[in-house]
Amino acid sequence: MTDLQVSSPTGVDQRVQDLLARMTLEEKLAQVVGFWEKSDGEAVAPLQGEFTAERTLDEAAQHGLGHLTRVYGTRPVDPVSRARWLWGFQRRLVRETRLGIPALVHEECLTGLSAWRAATFPTPLAWGASFDPELVTRMGEVIGESMRALGVHQGLAPVLDVVRDPRWGRVDECIGEDPYLVGTLGTSYVRGLQSTGVHATLKHFVGYSASQSGRNFGPVHAGPREIADVLLPPFEMAVRDGGVRSVMHSYAEIDGVPVAADPALLTGVLRDRWGFDGTVVADYFGVAFLHLLHHVAGDLGEAAGLALAAGVDIELPTGDAYTEPLAAAVRAGKVDEALVDRAVTRALTQKAELGLLDATFDDEPPTAVDLDSAEHRRVAAQLAEESVVLLTNDGTLPLRAGVRVAVIGPNADRPEAMFGCYSFVNHVLPHHPEVGVGIDVPTVRHALAAELLGSSVVAARGCAVDDDDRSGFPDAVRVATESDVAVVVVGDHAGLFGRGTVGEGCDRDDLELPGVQRELVEAVLATGTPVVLVLLTGRPYAIGWAVERCAAVVQSFFPGEEGGPAIAGVLSGRVNPSGRLPVSLPRSAGAQPFSYLHPALGGDGDVTNLASRPVLPFGHGLSYTSFTHTDLTVEPTATTDGPLVVTVRVTNTGERGGDDVVQLYGRDLVASVTRPVAQLLGYQRVHLERGQTAVVELVVPATRLSFTNRAGERVVEPGDVDLWVGPSCAERETQARVTLTGDVHRITADDPRWTATVVR
Known part of the structure; x- marks a missing residue:
């Protein structure tokens, strides 16, 4: 076996290293698994019935516990009485285990905290239909406030899978078919949720939505360019711009390699290229699936070794592979314990960030919690109306x-x-x-x-x-x-x-x-x-x-x-x-x-007899008033490493006030690889009263026009680009052309990914 050097992420509290040095193997493994109290009839996860709860909570927690899974979200429970139970359990971990480390509590929160009597917001496709990042941020804030009040530390959202096939069942969890729209709204949700002290978790990294024939768990045949240019950008935005603290791996296999066992993605892209230093959690039972479904591991111990080596830090929802099977593999010399140490370091670092290493739970749990307040409903109503x-x-x-x-x-x-x-x-x-x-x-x-x-x-x-x-x-x-x-x-x-x-x-x-x-x-x-x-x-x-x-x-x-x-x-x-x-x-x-x-x-053309043109295009939507878009302006040239400053005049020409969504699209006319006929470069929701005019300025970094070239590098190439604004991707109401000049620009970590907007 080769030696593995475990480096500490920047800013790790020295206590993390001190704790790690004191831990037995069993105490280490306890920190990288969850525990889920569930009954056989409560099937809310894939193949849940295949896994039997062989351990009680007390047995699972005797050496400590990494995560408590869905304390409020597994069955209908009164939130106040459940919070009282949770505080009591956390006190037991602090007072009765050798190291005194509380558990991290995670819940689903895709459309609000998934708990009885909690506010339930529009589904992510509705976020996409709203084109309103600020409102999505506010929704994330009110969701996070509810979670934090109940002692929840991590939410399993947002879903950043880009819609590729509407036949896929999980389309309702996705934001849309454009990676920039998905990235901006998903990152907005991350910022809102994490502003309250609750860690967001990106799902499902990566490729899940590109499955064969739109089948759940289907193999993914996407090429490396589609992965890099369509499926990865939303995750990159949420990591680099949103500072997300957790990522969940995808169930998918891409070109025969399950993501849960792919170090090129979970370590090479996520950590080495993007600088992510949070935790990677398993999608439920995803480590065991390497053995049971993907058949790339002969047993659960081997599956655990593959996942750890790839970069999966925490096994959720329970410890099917990272407990006894992994312990046996480590003791047999089949898995390097340094891999366990790396995962434990990340897990404890996350707990330190959340304040759990200092928590005593000597305070009292909430005695009254309004999970569906007037503010919850106001935000829910506004987002529903806008979508x-x-x-x-x-x-x-x-x-x-x-x-x-x-x-x-x-x-x-x-x-x-x-x-x-x-x-x-x-x-x-x-x-x-x-x-x-x-x-x-x-x-x-x-x-x-x-x-x-x-x-x-x-x-x-x-x-x-x-x-x-x-x-x-x-x-x-x-x-x-x-x-x-x-x-x-x-x-x-x-x-x-x-x-x-x-x-x-x-x-x-x-x-x-x-x-x-x-x-x-x-x-x-x-x-x-x-x-x-x-x-x-x-x-x-x-x-x-x-x-x-x-x-x-x-x-x-x-x-x-x-x-x-x-x-x-x-x-x-x-x-x-x-x-x-x-x-x-x-x-x-x-x-x-x-x-x-x-x-x-x-698209459609003379080389086939079949039409593929949609009934209505991306970006389409009518109003009870009317808007015109005129005078799109941009400097005739821009550099491949500089921004495009685009302005457009928007006028409400109808009989009542209303909101318009200004949509800026572009097309790279000639490139070294084929490029889309339209690509969303920026957008802005703007309210105009009858007869009112606004000038919208969109500052678009050239990064928005980047793509993966034949050498596998992400670049911006010089050449002509058509820009237009219209009521959808398919209609050019006002347009202009810009020529990108200079050398081929190779994208770096410092290149911006957002579009800045000014409305005047």
């Missing part, structure tokens, strides 16, 4: 006063339809049907009735989300016939491992609306009553037929606890819609995978 995307409208919206409305569809009156897979409502409560939702969730039906006081609002379910029962069609047709307009609310039910139409392990081989929902919409359309189609989904569906035939189509990606009022507000006109598509609206499953970031031969 609703008006896809089409023939003038039927906003609904006129006194209109007779039929509210139809499986998602019209179902609170669960507001939430994604990793919400507590859909992730945990299905295992506890006797327990109520715990938070107020106005449905579209109830919110619309409250919004349209003085109007007649009648309802009919029509069908379920995902079965073939058409017995409710006649009632739906009847109420539609008797009404002036039919609001038909369709879409998804988020769930896990086949228990939903979208969510982890709920992939699709088509992009039709689930079940008989399209037939329901067709039946209502046949009445001749104008149809406003409302989509409550976790992925974009192939609804070109509806875009062509419905009076209006409204897209809302799981908008959270305030989603019902937000949608009702858009329908009534109280809210002027301002969301923009963070993913292309797909043409068909056969046209997938598709991304607007395709090269010239990745």
Whole structure:
């Protein structure tokens, strides 16, 4: 075996090294594993039933404990009484174990703290639709404040996987299909959460969303350039610009190498190239999967050695491999104990950063906690409103006063339809049907009735989300016939491992609306009553037929606890819609995978008989007012290592105030490798009253135009670049050309990745 030198990260407290020197092997391993109290019927992780809890919590904690897994988020518990239990357990670790080190507590927090009675915010696709980094930062702050109050130290979010195929079930956890949009919003969430003293965890590093045929856990066949230029940049931004303190490895294998066993990614890219000095945690059971699913390890001890060598520091959610199997491998000389020391050093350093090495838990736990305060709901409402995307409208919206409305569809009156897979409502409560939702969730039906006081609002379910029962069609047709307009609310039910139409392990081989929902919409359309189609989904569906035939189509990606009022507000006109598509609206499953970031031969053309052009493009979204974009200006030349200073004039030319999302795109006309026909370079949400004009200045670092050349270097090459602003990636409303001059610029760690914006 070769010697391994373990260097301490910058600023490590000397106590970490002193502790490490005093530790037995068992005490070391205790600090790099979690423990999860769960029951057989509480399946909220992949293949959870394959793992049996052979140890009690007391047994697991006799030498200390690295992580406590989902103390509040495994089952519905009263937060105050659970906090009292947690403080008592932490005191036991401090007072009764030899080294007195408390456990780090982690929870899911993708759409808010995933706990009973906690505020539940819009899903990340809705963040993407909002194009509002400042609001996402504020959401991260209020989520972090709740977590910190309950003694939670680390959140398993955000997800920075770039959407590559809408058939993949976990699309609802992602922000969008553009890496810059994903990176800016994801980094904003990291900053908000970590400002409260809670560490964020980037998921899932890397490649998970590029799986074969959009299948969960499917192998990834992406080439090194796609990995480097599309999938890695959001993580790099969150590490270098966001200062994230934790990263979770992906379940994926890339070109035959599981990420959990790939030192080139987990150490070479993440640490050596980007300078990350936090902890890398395993996705749940990911170390054991090297043996059980990937078959690159003969047993759990070998799997532990591979993961440690690659750079996985903490095994979550439990210690299946990093406990007895790893101890045996170390004692047999198969795994160098220096690898264990490296992981323990990082784990203890994180605890030092969080103040856990000084914590005594002699204080009292909270006696009252409001996890769904007025501020939580204000932020949830604003984000829900900003994320609703008006896809089409023939003038039927906003609904006129006194209109007779039929509210139809499986998602019209179902609170669960507001939430994604990793919400507590859909992730945990299905295992506890006797327990109520715990938070107020106005449905579209109830919110619309409250919004349209003085109007007649009648309802009919029509069908379920995902079965073939058409017995409710006649009632739906009847109420539609008797009404002036039919609001038909369709879409998804988020769930896990086949228990939903979208969510982890709920992939699709088509992009039709689930079940008989399209037939329901067709039946209502046949009445001749104008149809406003409302989509409550976790992925974009192939609804070109509806875009062509419905009076209006409204897209809302799981908008959270305030989603019902937000949608009702858009329908009534109280809210002027301002969301923009963070993913292309797909043409068909056969046209997938598709991304607007395709090269010239990745789109429509004369060399194929098949169309791949989406029904509606990335960035599309209508308003009840109108905006013009004019006078795009940029200096005719810029250097390959300098910024592009771009200005554009935006005017509200409509009859009411509203928010516009200024979208700046670029295209590198000639390069040493093929480049996308459009690429988002910067964006800015701006509010303008009727007739108001603003000049938006976007300072775009040339880094935004960088790519991986044939030698595998990330560079900016000299040459011509087209720039434009328009209502989506597909429309050039105002444009200019700039020539990059100078030598080929090789990207360094000091190059900026953000776009600075000024509105005047």
